[in-house]
Amino acid sequence: NINPQRLWDSLMETAKFGGTAKGGIKRLTLSDEDRKVRDWFKAQCEALGCTVSVDEVGNMFAVRPGRNNELPPIAMGSHLDTQPTGGKFDGVLGVLGALEAMRTLHEQGYETNAPIEIVNWTNEEGSRFAPAMLASGVFAGVFTPDYAYERLDRDGISFKDELERIGYRGTEKAGAHKFQAMFELHIEQGPILEDEQKMIGVVTGVQGMRWYEVTVTGQDAHTGATPMYLRKNALLGAARIIEAVDAIGQKHQPGVATVGLIENKPNSRNVVPGEVFFTVDLRHPDEEVLEVMEQEFRAALEAALTPMKLAYEEKRIWNSPAVKFAPELIECVEHGADKAGFAFRRMVSGAGHDAAYIARVAPTTMIFVPCEGGLSHNEAESTSFDECAAGAQVLLNAVIEHDRR
Amino acid sequence: NINPQRLWDSLMETAKFGGTAKGGIKRLTLSDEDRKVRDWFKAQCEALGCTVSVDEVGNMFAVRPGRNNELPPIAMGSHLDTQPTGGKFDGVLGVLGALEAMRTLHEQGYETNAPIEIVNWTNEEGSRFAPAMLASGVFAGVFTPDYAYERLDRDGISFKDELERIGYRGTEKAGAHKFQAMFELHIEQGPILEDEQKMIGVVTGVQGMRWYEVTVTGQDAHTGATPMYLRKNALLGAARIIEAVDAIGQKHQPGVATVGLIENKPNSRNVVPGEVFFTVDLRHPDEEVLEVMEQEFRAALEAALTPMKLAYEEKRIWNSPAVKFAPELIECVEHGADKAGFAFRRMVSGAGHDAAYIARVAPTTMIFVPCEGGLSHNEAESTSFDECAAGAQVLLNAVIEHDRR
Ligand SMILES: NC(=O)NCCC(=O)O
Numbered sequence: 001n002i003n004p005q006r007l008w009d010s011l012m013e014t015a016k017f018g019g020t021a022k023g024g025i026k027r028l029t030l031s032d033e034d035r036k037v038r039d040w041f042k043a044q045c046e047a048l049g050c051t052v053s054v055d056e057v058g059n060m061f062a063v064r065p066g067r068n069n070e071l072p073p074i075a076m077g078s079h080l081d082t083q084p085t086g087g088k089f090d091g092v093l094g095v096l097g098a099l100e101a102m103r104t105l106h107e108q109g110y111e112t113n114a115p116i117e118i119v120n121w122t123n124e125e126g127s128r129f130a131p132a133m134l135a136s137g138v139f140a141g142v143f144t145p146d147y148a149y150e151r152l153d154r155d156g157i158s159f160k161d162e163l164e165r166i167g168y169r170g171t172e173k174a175g176a177h178k179f180q181a182m183f184e185l186h187i188e189q190g191p192i193l194e195d196e197q198k199m200i201g202v203v204t205g206v207q208g209m210r211w212y213e214v215t216v217t218g219q220d221a222h223t224g225a226t227p228m229y230l231r232k233n234a235l236l237g238a239a240r241i242i243e244a245v246d247a248i249g250q251k252h253q254p255g256v257a258t259v260g261l262i263e264n265k266p267n268s269r270n271v272v273p274g275e276v277f278f279t280v281d282l283r284h285p286d287e288e289v290l291e292v293m294e295q296e297f298r299a300a301l302e303a304a305l306t307p308m309k310l311a312y313e314e315k316r317i318w319n320s321p322a323v324k325f326a327p328e329l330i331e332c333v334e335h336g337a338d339k340a341g342f343a344f345r346r347m348v349s350g351a352g353h354d355a356a357y358i359a360r361v362a363p364t365t366m367i368f369v370p371c372e373g374g375l376s377h378n379e380a381e382s383t384s385f386d387e388c389a390a391g392a393q394v395l396l397n398a399v400i401e402h403d404r405r
Numbered sequence: 406n407i408n409p410q411r412l413w414d415s416l417m418e419t420a421k422f423g424g425t426a427k428g429g430i431k432r433l434t435l436s437d438e439d440r441k442v443r444d445w446f447k448a449q450c451e452a453l454g455c456t457v458s459v460d461e462v463g464n465m466f467a468v469r470p471g472r473n474n475e476l477p478p479i480a481m482g483s484h485l486d487t488q489p490t491g492g493k494f495d496g497v498l499g500v501l502g503a504l505e506a507m508r509t510l511h512e513q514g515y516e517t518n519a520p521i522e523i524v525n526w527t528n529e530e531g532s533r534f535a536p537a538m539l540a541s542g543v544f545a546g547v548f549t550p551d552y553a554y555e556r557l558d559r560d561g562i563s564f565k566d567e568l569e570r571i572g573y574r575g576t577e578k579a580g581a582h583k584f585q586a587m588f589e590l591h592i593e594q595g596p597i598l599e600d601e602q603k604m605i606g607v608v609t610g611v612q613g614m615r616w617y618e619v620t621v622t623g624q625d626a627h628t629g630a631t632p633m634y635l636r637k638n639a640l641l642g643a644a645r646i647i648e649a650v651d652a653i654g655q656k657h658q659p660g661v662a663t664v665g666l667i668e669n670k671p672n673s674r675n676v677v678p679g680e681v682f683f684t685v686d687l688r689h690p691d692e693e694v695l696e697v698m699e700q701e702f703r704a705a706l707e708a709a710l711t712p713m714k715l716a717y718e719e720k721r722i723w724n725s726p727a728v729k730f731a732p733e734l735i736e737c738v739e740h741g742a743d744k745a746g747f748a749f750r751r752m753v754s755g756a757g758h759d760a761a762y763i764a765r766v767a768p769t770t771m772i773f774v775p776c777e778g779g780l781s782h783n784e785a786e787s788t789s790f791d792e793c794a795a796g797a798q799v800l801l802n803a804v805i806e807h808d809r810r
């Protein structure tokens with residue numbers, strides 16, 4: 001059995017790397033804080049006798065040998081980066097829960113058949129560098145390393161420069177590191193488990209998601225001297241699209257649709273805004289409905305902006321199709337939850353996860369635990385001591401079960 | 406007669422202090438670029454034998470003695486600061502047109518009865534530090550010097566610190582420097598003169614304007630895992646207010662209503678926005694209608710945000726009532742335009758100007774010249790060689806006429 005207190009202590013210890021006044025974490029990928037938590041993680045794994053390697057996009061692999069090292073390892077992985085106003089559990093629980101499982105194996109001298117490893121995937125959040133799940137995507141062959149290197153944050157700084165700056169551009173080719181399966185423990189980030197009082201979510205797949213960037217161009221003008229009928233107000237156009245995107249989400253529930261980021265120019269109190277950049281995030285478990293949502297979004301752009309004499313550019317920058325996880329791994333998770341005596345239910349993930357890309361190259365699944373009020377991407381994100389422990393225990397059980405089979 | 410080429414050359418020369426790639430100027434108040442243009446202006450005035458003094462909020466006064474220096478000076482003034490994407494004429498023409506008038510007097514050895522002076526008012530734009538017309542407001546006793554000193558830009562830097570940093574915190578008490586009248590030359594910033602093919606706008610007053618700050622608070626949440634019905638989307642709330650504000654402007658034309666500045670938090674592609682700050686600018690020539698616009702705006706906040714379970718704070722941070730200029734000065738301007746042979750018409754200014762505050766402490770008026778398409782607060786802002794010259798000539802004529810009377 002895992003050690004719940006040790007797990008909790010590690011969660012609280014690493015929460016200091018980028019800890020915020022409101023109890024959350026701001027640890028954007030490839031920042032100095034990210035470097036610090038990576039250094040800490042590496043040291044902890046090495047203390048267990050694991051070998052830590054880093055690939056060309058900064059993914060970290062900590063391997064503990066098994067009885068038969070010809071077998072590809074069984075991986076447990078998630079991410080240590082966070083949102084700008086992130087919580088203490090999103091991603092972190094998956095890595096530290098895996099570390100706790102590894103520590104338990106080490107402590108008990110438990111010998112697995114295959115090697116076991118922990119993976120820390122780079123830039124899962126996609127907040128600093130879009131898209132999300134970038135480096136697991138490179139690992140899975142969805143993106144090239146160069147595509148990742150060229151991603152720019154909103155200040156124009158590249159993924160590559162930052163990866164090198166923090167010293168985590170490894171030499172191993174992305175994807176060269178093979179494993180036979182991956183289990184990702186994560187907080188649900190939604191309200192279902194809490195509502196139904198289930199401790200464990202057995203994740204059967206991930207919904208499809210698409211990201212877009214839109215730039216609306218009008219004309220900077222004086223707010224006092226420009227009559228209403230002469231305006232080309234880019235922010236008013238953007239406001240209408242924000243409304244339309246929300247309506248698309250409302251219409252296609254359980255799909256969701258959101259404008260999360262907006263930049264207004266020149267952003268001056270007495271200037272009618274001349275240019276607005278914003279992003280759109282559309283998701284649905286059913287690809288066909290997602291396609292309809294996309295069409296409706298594009299139609300809304302045209303219908304709203306053209307009559308306003310606003311020009312616009314729209315680009316789909318990411319399309320991550322709906323994913324189904326591996327049945328044999330799902331069974332291992334159910335077996336693991338059952339063995340530990342936890343109530344569980346199958347569910348589809350609303351959030352994207354590295355597991356969604358890894359599923360393309362290895363059997364993969366996920367384990368969810370509840371979070372308070374379903375709240376995530378929020379500094380107040382909260383998963384209890386017992387819930388964290390339950391997740392790590394089921395992760396260990398599932399890995400052992402898979403190794404046994 | 407003024408020298409049109411010399412005026413134009415000065416306009417083009419100072420346009421380099423903060424010149425942008427698109428041919429505009431970015432010379433935010435109290436920036437290094439502002440310091441440079443102030444230094445240049447001081448040197449030019451001193452070369453004409455003027456005495457330059459600076460008051461405690463950075464207003465600059467360049468005085469040329471008259472025949473009777475017991476008489477209070479006649480002032481010509483405007484501002485050298487610009488918007489973040491400002492043009493080459495807004496404010497600048499008023500100061501450099503005055504400089505050209507002064508150079509003409511000097512060159513011709515013309516002796517006025519009263520001393521003549523040029524004023525460069527600090528922070529007219531109100532883009533970096535709200536509100537606009539801040540230092541002419543202090544001069545007129547509308548604001549205290551401390552109120553001005555405490556203004557913060559969006560990075561939290563104070564007016565006082567920046568004023569000291571660029572070396573323009575003078576010792577003279579604001580308002581101590583008395584004058585008998587002020588004429589402000591400015592571009593119209595609206596479309597009327599161009600439409601009616603009039604060279605000169607004789608400005609009889611300034612419309613009332615009110616500025617507000619609003620913070621909407623919802624809840625940061627995951628865009629993928631948070632069902633539509635559980636969201637408290639602060640940006641969606643802000644979008645509805647942007648729409649409502651525009652509708653208020655449309656309804657009360659010739660009034661105008663605008664959201665010019667918006668800041669979204671955490672501003673991440675996959676976070677439902679939890680907090681949005683934005684500003685509102687309402688204007689109308691009639692104070693009673695402006696009052697109704699304010700009431701409608703406040704009602705819209707309540708009607709839109711409360712049902713969305715969004716909290717909000719709203720604060721009126723500025724109220725600059727409608728202003729009527731001095732009839733005797735208006736006549737001097739008409740006389741000056743007539744003498745120079747330009748078509749003119751009376752009009753009310755849609756933009757705020759230092760003259761609006763100075764009118765509280767001295768007889769004041771303004772002279773407008775056209776700008777292409779009525780466009781201002783835009784890098785493409787354009788007033789022709791001839792229009793600039795016409796404005797400076799009418800300014801000089803009006804000042805001489807007032808001095809003569
Ligand atoms: N788990 C998680 O928050 N991933 C970020 C990618 C997404 O937006 O779903």
Ligand SMILES: NC(=O)NCCC(=O)O
Nearest residue numbers: 224270529530537756757
């Ligand atoms: N003239 C001018 O652009 N003034 C700025 C103040 C305003 O917003 O009207």
